Amino acid sequence: MHESILVYRNHRYLKWALVLAAVSVGIYLIDRPLGAPNGGTWLGYTLGCIAGGLMIWLAWFGIRKRRYGVGKVSLEDWLSAHIYLGTALALIATLHSGFQVGLNIHSILYVLMMVTIISGMVGLYFYVRYPLLLTENRKGLSTEVMLGQIAELDRDVRQIAMTMDDATNAAALKSTQDTIVGGTVFQQLRGFDEHCPTTMARHFVESSTSGDHGPQRRQLLTRLIRKEDLLKRIRRDVQLRCLLRVWLYVHVPFSVATLAALVTHVVTVFYYW
Amino acid sequence: MGDTYKIAIVGSGPGGLSAAAHAAKSGVSHVLLExxxxxxxxxxxxxxxKYVMATPDVLPLRADVTFSAGKRETILDNWNKQIEGVKANVRYKSDVTAVTKDGAVFKLKLADGAVIQAENVVLAIGLQGNLNKLRCEGADLPHVQYQLDDPDAYEAETIVVIGAGDAGIENAIALSKQNTVILINRSSEFARIKQGNLTLITNAIEKGDIQVYHSAETAKIEENAIILNTADGQARVVCDRIIARLGAAAPRKFVESCGIKFPNEDRTSLPEVSSTYESNVPGLYIIGALGGYPLIKQAMNQGYEVVEYIVGNPIAPADQPLLERKFAGLKPANVEDVLAEIREVIPVWHSLNPLQLREAMLDSDTHVLKTGATIFKRNDYTSSFFTVLRGTVGIQIDANDPSKVVTLGPGAFFGEMGLISGRRRSATVVAASDCVVFETPRRTMLKLVQSVDSVRRTLDQVAIMRQVQTHLAPGVPAADLMELVETAEIQKFKAGDVIFAQGDKGDHMHLIRSGSCTVSMRVGGKDVVLSYVPSGNYIGEMALLADMPRSATVKAAHNTETVCIKGDAFKSLLxxxxxxxxxxxxKFRQRIKANEQMQKQPEAGNIIEFLIAQGVGEGTDVLLIDESLCVHCDNCEKACAETHGGISRLDREAGPTFATLHVPTSCRHCEHPHCMSDCPPNAIHRTPGGEVYIDDSCIGCGNCEQNCPYKVIQLAYPPDEKFNIFSWLLFGKGPAPGEAMTYKGNNGYDHGEKTKRAVKCDMCKGIPGGASCVRAxxxxxxxxxxxxxxxxxxTLSG
Structure with a gap:
């Protein structure tokens, strides 16, 4: 019923990409150009046109994704094709170059394109792997519900700590006031906080030797442990959701840069013809 | 002793004051006694x-005083002014205690001893003047009251509200804002109230605002307490105030003393009147609720008409032009003749009184069809009800062979299965010859089925036969099914009710006519759900055929109606x-095989159980998200917002998840949509494709929002003109890109006079390609x- 992008329509777009790749490699092997194979032979031009066309079409996905309620083809079709044909592009562009690399604008295009493709593959890996981890980590609770539970625990913690000694109270209050979830991209990606006030408060309460307030201490400890567990899960949730997005910050700028380099590449080739 | 009036009108409710206004305007001598x-x-x-409704909408108002829906205060002010304006002769504080006829003149005796003489009397006293009272010790104590004027007048009291009808529940909810409220319900549930009130009271009980005693009766009332007889014995509830809302009945003793006869001894029965509202006493007329027409508009029209009839002007009822238009395509098109023909030819309509029939026809559409015209198609989602007046129609019983046709003649009805089950039409119906059929909407039919016994009985009998023929025994002639149908009965089940349990003796089977069920089996001490059975299927035949105890438990997934068929009758039919x-x-062998397969996959059964628990069982089209594939990009929500004026009708993140299956907060397009049950302007519809949508006539009352158990309807301002980014950037027009269109949001953006309207998923009807959320x-x-x-x-996920 639900179908992953990888196996979509019985691998239709994988088959398209494989055919495209096989034909390109086949002709490349048969072709005996004058001199070394490069972008300037008839095959080089053909492969170059295909690769250039593919790049523009692949970049169009960013626009198509934001056009809602139009077109007969579903977005899943587009993405499935985007993935497989994008992967094929790496091969076609390489054949187009005839494996020639140098310090010039043409190779810059090649590098930019490869970064885009590889970041896309990383993104695909994230897309395939993380949704399940995200769901498992949530155990049926939404982020909002988990945050709500933490707020409730904080209320309890404050109330219990009020009846206890100053040092414990201070540690507990710090846990309720200074605990941070998320933050900068790097904080989000780390998925944990080694200076987490809640962990420190838990350590403090655990190691506290004062014998007073036995029952309150236990109550406080159970709540801090529960909060710590929830925090761990929320931070993991934030981390995974961040991972699902962060690769786009490489993929999208590089694809724009690739398009710019593509224009430069085409213009210079014809200018110096 | 004064002059003799032409008309004496008793009671100044909507009917009475309309009559007085018309008499005053037409210069007829009259007196209005209040x-x-x-x-x-x-x-x-x-x-x-209180907001007073002006239903039925289609009925035009014909009166010399105006009336439209609005607040109680506005309406009363308006009437006071207008009655003064037309110089109607009103005599206040005039309680009529007796009406006697002396030759051609009526004598009306008043409580203050005065006697009024009139040639004609119009009784417009309604029912509310005769409220039902408690009949127990202490019913007259000062803290017992039978009306509630201003709920805000009471504060910090403990108030017992007796009676769980609409009035009682509206009072209880209004009072619960600043008082402790205890509601006493005589029956075990809230059976006879409006859907909107049911939602409100259920919420209030859940939140703890109102406490309820079900199946409780008042035994005695004391100075500061009430004694109840409950199912668990007597209970004493301490309280400051008791408000009893027990309904009202015709003041029978008084009415009978005037010489008017009642048709039967039933407490709720009302006197019969002629089509000119005249009772069995010549010159004595009855209008409004006492005559069986409780709506304000109806009563006001009758007030106008009765004056016309008395002065000898036999005008046609107010709805005459509407009906003339309805029947315009018929020959002859005379309304009275057509109505008489309908009553004679079509048995379902036979037992309606003239006004009920007119109302039903006002709501219905008349179709004059040529031979071969399609009335509806198999798999359409329409739910209206059809009756044949002239000509014949053909039902194509075999989807693959349109030549197999059952013909229905004048007087027959069809389309009742869609009406009952809410599922797709099970057959295509075409005009077999030139014919005239009436199409009556589901709402109207349901009202009639509830209020007119004979309509329900006629429908039930024929419906059982058709359902058996369609779903159980296709191609078997009706004569062979008579025994089975005659012994069959309709049974109703609520969500979670057990229809039969594993191990029971199997002496009957069920054909599900509406709703759906789950089949589960106890395996290793645990209930494993084997399958989900929607309406149109039968269950329980396995035990019958094999002569064994029930092999599985069947429960109703939500409100379900079945045709219970006796085992012997079924076997003899076989x-x-x-x-x-x-x-x-x-089918039996197929089921055994499927059950075996499901037992090996308990996880799949759990998923069915989870989905049923989420109410998905009553949906016809449900959005499900596979969380192992969802990358949380919210493109579905964005697509929904972009295609629906900036307001997303779905909340992806909200809603429960089981295993990796997530049910987001989004419309399921229920087979019997809860939202449609109480929509004052009738703005919610269902397309032939099954989509439930709200049209532009929404008044923003919020009933549907409250009635939806899945919280998928929201109230929002209608979409504004979308400004482009530069007008926002340079002139501050509209909300910023991506910003919700909030009332007085940033930049002082204002919606002006616009009011909120209900919005919900419409399955992107009108957008080619289907639901935007899925496509995006x-x-x-x-x-x-x-x-x-x-x-x-x-199976896939399991």
Missing amino acids: RTDHLSDTIYKYQKG DRSPTLKANVEA CPTGAALRVSPEEFMSVA
């Missing part, structure tokens, strides 16, 4: 600020029909399915 010192005591005693026997046995999902995680497809979802 018991209290103000007009229209019933509406005067409505809760303060003996007579070998093809049917072969079919049933083939890049990873294929979002999917729309019908419950019939559950098994495959469950």
Whole structure:
């Protein structure tokens, strides 16, 4: 019923990409150009046109994704094709170059394109792997519900700590006031906080030797442990959701840069013809 | 002793004051006798600020005083002014105690001893002047009251409200804002109230605002307490105030003393009147609620008409032009003749009184069809009801062979299965010859089925026969099914009710006519759900055929109606029909195989159970998200917002998840949509494709929002003109890109006079290609399915 992008329509777009790749490699092997194979032979031009066309079409996905309620083809079709044909592009562009690399604008295009493709593959890996981890980590609770539970625990913690000694109270209050979830991209990606006030408060309460307030201490400890567990899960949730997005910050700028380099590449080739 | 009036009108409610206004305007000598010192005591005693409806919408108002829906205060002010304006002769504080006829003149005796003489009397006293009172010790104590004027007048009291009708519940809810409220319900549930009130009271009970005693009766009332007889014995509830809302009945003693006869001894029965509202006493007329017409507009029209009839002007009822238009295509088109023909030809309509028939016809559409015209198609989602007046129609019983047709003639009805089950039409119906059919909407039919016994009985009998013929024994002649149908009965089940349990003796089977069920089996001490059975299927035949105890438990997934068929009748039918026997046995073997397979996959059963618990079972099209594929990009929500004026009708993140299956907060397009049940302007519809949508006539009352158990309807301002980015950037027009269109949001953006309207998923009807949310999902995680497809979802995920 639900179908992953990888196996979509019985691998239709994988088959398209494989055919495209096989034909390109086949002709490349048969072709005996004058001199070394490069972008300037008839095959080089053909492969170059295909690769250039593919790049523009692949970049169009960013626009198509934001056009809602139009077109007969579903977005899943587009993405499935985007993935497989994008992967094929790496091969076609390489054949187009005839494996020639140098310090010039043409190779810059090649590098930019490869970064885009590889970041896309990383993104695909994230897309395939993380949704399940995200769901498992949530155990049926939404982020909002988990945050709500933490707020409730904080209320309890404050109330219990009020009846206890100053040092414990201070540690507990710090846990309720200074605990941070998320933050900068790097904080989000780390998925944990080694200076987490809640962990420190838990350590403090655990190691506290004062014998007073036995029952309150236990109550406080159970709540801090529960909060710590929830925090761990929320931070993991934030981390995974961040991972699902962060690769786009490489993929999208590089694809724009690739398009710019593509224009430069085409213009210079014809200018110096 | 004064002059003799032409007309004496008793009661100044909507009917009475309309009659007085018309008499005054037409210069007929008249007197309007009102018991209290103000007009229209019933509406005067409505809760303060109550919004008064003006239903039925289609009925034009014909009166010399105006009336439209609005607040109680506005309406009363308006009437007071207008009655003064037309110089109607009103005599307040005139409680009529007796009406006697002396030759051609009526004598009306008043409580203050005065006697009024009139040639004609119009009784417009309604029912509310005669409220039902408690009949127990202490019923007259000062803290017992039978009306509630202003709920805000009470504060910090403990108040017992007796009576769980609409009035009682509206009072209880209004009072619960600043008082402790205890509601006493005589029956075990809230059976006879409006859907909107049911939602409100259920919420209030859940939140703890109101405490309820079900199945409780008042035994005695004391100075500061009430004694109840409950199912668990007597209970004493301490309280400051008791408000009893027990309904009202015709003041029978008084009415009978005037010489008017009642048709039967039933407490709720009303006197019969002629089509000119005249009772069995010549010159004595009855209008409004006492005559059986409780709506304000009806009563006001009758007030106008009765004056015309008395002065000898036989005008046609107010709805005459509407009906003339309805019947315009018929020959002859005379309304009275057509109505008479309908009553004679079509048995379903036979027992309606003239006004009920007119109302039903006002709501219905008349179709004059040529031979071969399609009335509806198989698999359409329409739910209206059809009756044949002239000509014949053909029902194509075999989807693959349109030549197999059952013909229905004048007087027959069809389309009742869609009406009952809410599922797709099971057959195509075409005009077999030139014909005239009436199409009556589901709402109207349901009202009639509830209020007119004979309509329900006629419908039920024929419906059982058709359902058996369609779903159980196709191709078997009606004569062979008579025994089975005659012994069959309709049974109703609520969500979670057990229809039969594993191990029970199996002496009957069920054909599900509406709703759906789950089949589960106890395996290793745990209930494993084996399958989901939607309406149109039968269950319980396995135990019958094998002569064994029930092998599984069947529970109703939500409100379900079945046709219960006796085992002996079914077996004897099988003996007579070998093809049917072969079919049933083939299905039997198929079920055993499927059950075995499901037992090996308990996880799949759990998923079905989870989905049923989420109420997905009553949906016809449900958005399900596979969380193992969802990358949380929210493109579905964005697509929904972009295609629906900036407001997303779905909340992806909200809603429960089981295993990796997530049910987001989004419309399921229920087979019997809860939202449609109480929509004052009738703005919610269902397309032939099954989509439930709200049209532009929405008044923003919020009933549907409250009635939806899945919280998928929201109230929002209608979409504004979308400004482009530069007008926002340079001139501050509209909300910023991506910003919600909030009331007085940033930049002082203002919606002006616009009011909120209800918005919900409309399945992107009108947008080619289908639901935008699904089409915009890049990873294929979002999917729309019908419950019939559950098994495959469950099997795949399990």
